[in-house]
Amino acid sequence: MIAAEGKRVHNGDGEQWILRLYVAGQTPKCLTAFANLKKICEEHLAGQYRIEIIDLLVHPELAKGDQILALPTLVRKLPEPVKKIIGDLSNTEKVLVGLDIRPFK
Amino acid sequence: MGVTGRAKRGKTEGPILKKCSTGIKGLDEITGGGLPQGRPTLVCGGTGCGKTLLAMEFLLRGALNYGEPGVFMSFEEKPDELVQNYASLGFDLEGLVAQHRLVLEYVYIERSEIEETGEYDLEALFIRLGHAIDSIGAKRVVLDTVEALFSGFSNESILRAELRRLFRFLKSKGVTAIITGEQGERTLTRYGLEEYVADCVIFLNHTVSDQIATRHLRIIKYRGSSHGTNEYPFLIDQQGFSVMPITSLGLDHPAFTERISTGIPRLDTMLGGEGYFRGSSILVSGTAGTGKSSMAAHFVDGACSRGERCLYFAFEESQNQIIRNMRSIGIDLEQWVKKGLLRFHNTRPSLYGLEMHLVALHKEVERFDPAVVVVDPISNLVTAAAPKEVKAMLSRLIDYLKLKRITAFCTDLTSAGGGILEQTEVGVSSLMDAWLLLQNIEGSGERNRGLYILKARGIAHSNQIREFFLTDRGIALRDVYVGPGGVLTGTARIAQEARDAAASTLHRQEIERKQRELERKKKTVDAQIIALKTEYELEREELQQAVAQERLRDDVVMKESMEMARARQADAVPTTAGGKQGRGGRKR
Missing domain, CATH: 3.40.50.300 (P-loop containing nucleotide triphosphate hydrolases)
Structure with a gap:
């Protein structure tokens, strides 16, 4: 399974994964989510991802575009289709499934 | 006693509940002025009963008639659908949006696209709502229908906590809000929204009898205010929503003597x-x-x-x-x-x-x-x-x-x-x-x-x-x-009239006859009187004659006796007294 992902990574040009994390200020949940995301990406997508952090307290108007309701929300902008994962990303297994990094067993 | 009295008076005289006029015909009358200002109101009812329309009209009337901008947060209909729907009622939503008197905020929720992992909250919803309110200085907010959240998120305990926070948030924003909710099987709303919105609850229903549909509105609860408690029929027509209060007019209409x-x-x-x-x-x-x-x-x-x-x-x-x-x-x-x-x-x-x-x-x-x-x-x-x-x-x-x-x-x-x-x-x-x-x-x-x-x-x-x-x-x-x-009536009456006429003629004739008879009687009596009088006259004459004869004879007798006495020359007889005496004694 990881091999399959690895193949995709090799075909890419280094930034195949664009992940956008919506937060509202530095709340514990948001900080946890960011730390978890970072860890997962480093483990599974090293070198092929970019994380964008959007703080809705600074840019509230941006919530509309991605239809964000819950925080924190992780949006997989690329590769398509767009996927959303809400929560502090503490369940790594679910995050991997949600981001399609690892399919259901 | 005195304390409570003062407290009560204070309530009515002091800052009484301010009301936010809905501008909807009839609804302001039965609510005594409108919805509770700065508080959320729950509008619930079955499908197609007009919840969204009521809410939308509340916003539009606010924007158009009261200068109060509004935010419509839709969880179901997309902005372009709303624009189309309300154009048929004569409202130009796009124009209002362009004039910053209205914000249509569409919230899209699709369960299948969302994966949940770990702790989260709905802060983004608050941010969006707050942003929409602040962007136009909205005084009115509609959430139609917030229950859609329940289909989008699986963690109900988080949702309920967040909903409670949402209503607190709305109150803190000082906006008058309408939250719509679908009617549940046994409850007013499917997800028990009435638990959170405790200030005012309006229930709409839609009954069909004999193929004719009637819509009814009822105010189930209105904290801090009196309100009409009946089911009021309402209707939706080209001019929007109107409620027909039955008793709100009361019985105090003037009476005229003209x-x-x-x-x-x-x-x-x-x-x-x-x-x-x-x-x-x-x-x-x-x-x-x-x-x-x-x-x-x-x-x-x-x-x-x-x-x-x-x-x-x-x-x-x-x-x-x-x-x-x-x-x-x-x-x-x-x-x-x-x-x-x-x-x-x-x-x-x-x-x-x-x-x-x-x-x-x-x-x-x-x-x-x-x-x-x-x-x-x-x-x-x-x-x-x-x-x-x-x-x-x-x-x-x-x-x-x-x-x-x-x-x-x-x-x-x-x-x-x-x-x-x-x-x-x-x-x-x-x-x-x-x-x-x-x-x-x-x-x-x-x-x-x-x-x-x-x-x-x-x-x-x-x-x-x-x-x-x-x-x-x-x-x-x-x-x-x-x-x-x-x-x-009719001919029977005419016949009766004829009979009456005949009867009265008969009656008249009878009277005449009686009168004639009376006349006749009088004449008879008169004749009898005359006859009697004649008889009396005759008798009287006879008697007078008899009396005269008697007198004559008396005189003759007297004369004879005096003659005799004189002839006899017996004694001097008093001529007159003795004669009178003798005559009187005889008469008696």
């Missing part, structure tokens, strides 16, 4: 000589063909002749048909139509629901501003709804008309053969101030029309049953003969 003619002089006489009270409600009931419409036409004709405006709601006949028919009894209604004094409004009762009729009536009355309104017949409205609702509707109509100083003239068709004439089809008689009963009086092979004033509040009215004719010069009232066999 009287207006019935249009039939003899009927005026029966009603204390002056006719009906202005602004009262008059009911004319009767079976088919008893002349109800003719009575109405007379009344209209009379009113128009005085220069008053009349509005005629016809539920059975067309305008031309009424004009033609009334011409046959010598009433020309067309002239009034041409002069603009009379207006017909013809509709089939089954065309639309009852509340729609009521609104149509209201609108026509508002537009035409009449002095007299005729509803012919009210019984036909029964086909549009249940009798109870018709009664409610009519009581509202009558209240409304009374308030506007309009005299209401209603006709009511009672079903023949039931035998209960003194009962209206829709049971509205108690609402009416005057009630005329028209009746077919059957007898001797014919049917004749009878009229009776069953009641006339505040009028000393005649208790007599009158027969009336529809002549080519209108309605003509006749006296009714009440004979031993019942009421006599």
Whole structure:
């Protein structure tokens, strides 16, 4: 399974994964989510991802575009289709499934 | 005691609950001014009952009439769908959005696209809502319907906590909010939103009976305010939402002492000589063909002749048909139509629901501003709804008309053969101030029309049953003969009249005969008196003669005795005294 992902990574040009994390200020949940995301990406997508952090307290108007309701929300902008994962990303297994990094067993 | 009293007074005099006018016809009346300002209100009901429309109209009226911008957060319909839907009601949503008087915030939730992992909250929803409110300085907010969140997120405990926070958030923002909720099976809303929104709950429902749909609105709860508790019918038409309060008008309408003619002089006489009270409600009931419409036409004709405006709601006949028919009894209604004094409004009762009729009536009355309104017949409205609702509707109509100083003239068709004439089809008689009963009086092979004033509040009215004719010069009232066999009308009455005439001739003759006899008797008596007198005269003469003879003889006797005494020369006899004495003694 990881091999399959690895193949995709090799075909890419280094930034195949664009992940956008919506937060509202530095709340514990948001900080946890960011730390978890970072860890997962480093483990599974090293070198092929970019994380964008959007703080809705600074840019509230941006919530509309991605239809964000819950925080924190992780949006997989690329590769398509767009996927959303809400929560502090503490369940790594679910995050991997949600981001399609690892399919259901 | 004193403390609570002061507290109570403080409540009413101090900062009482401010209300936010919805601008929706009727709703402000039953809520006593509108929704609680700065608080959320829950509007719940089944599918298609008009929740979204109520909410949207609240926002639009706020933006258009009260200068209060609004945010519509939709969880179901997309902005372009909303724009389309409300364009048909004459609202330009896009224009309002462009003018920053309205924000349409669409929230899209798709469960399948969301994966949940770990802790989260709905802060982004708050941020979006807060941003939308702040961007235009909104005073009104609608969330339609926030329950969609329950389908989007699986963690209900988080959701419930967040909802509670949401309502606190709305309150802290100071916005007047409407939250809509779908009706649950046993609960007001499927997800128990009523737990969170505790200030004001409005329930809408939509019932269909006899294929005619009626919408109802009820205020289940309104904290800190009195409100109407009934189910109020409401309707949605081209002008949007309108609620028809039944009792909000109350019974405090002014009473007028001015009287207006019935249009039939003899009927005026029966009603204390002056006719009906202005602004009262008059009911004319009767079976088919008893002349109800003719009575109405007379009344209209009379009113128009005085220069008053009349509005005629016809539920059975067309305008031309009424004009033609009334011409046959010598009433020309067309002239009034041409002069603009009379207006017909013809509709089939089954065309639309009852509340729609009521609104149509209201609108026509508002537009035409009449002095007299005729509803012919009210019984036909029964086909549009249940009798109870018709009664409610009519009581509202009558209240409304009374308030506007309009005299209401209603006709009511009672079903023949039931035998209960003194009962209206829709049971509205108690609402009416005057009630005329028209009746077919059957007898001797014919049917004749009878009229009776069953009641006339505040009028000393005649208790007599009158027969009336529809002549080519209108309605003509006749006296009714009440004979031993019942009421006599028609030819029976004419026969009775002839019999009466004959009887009176006979009676007159009898008197004359008696008088003649008296004369005769007098003459007889007179003759007898004369005869007796003659007899008396005769007797008297005889007696006088006898008396004279006796006297003569007395003298002769006296003379003889004196002669004898003188001749005998016995003693000196006193000539006169002795003679007198002797005569007296003999007489005695």
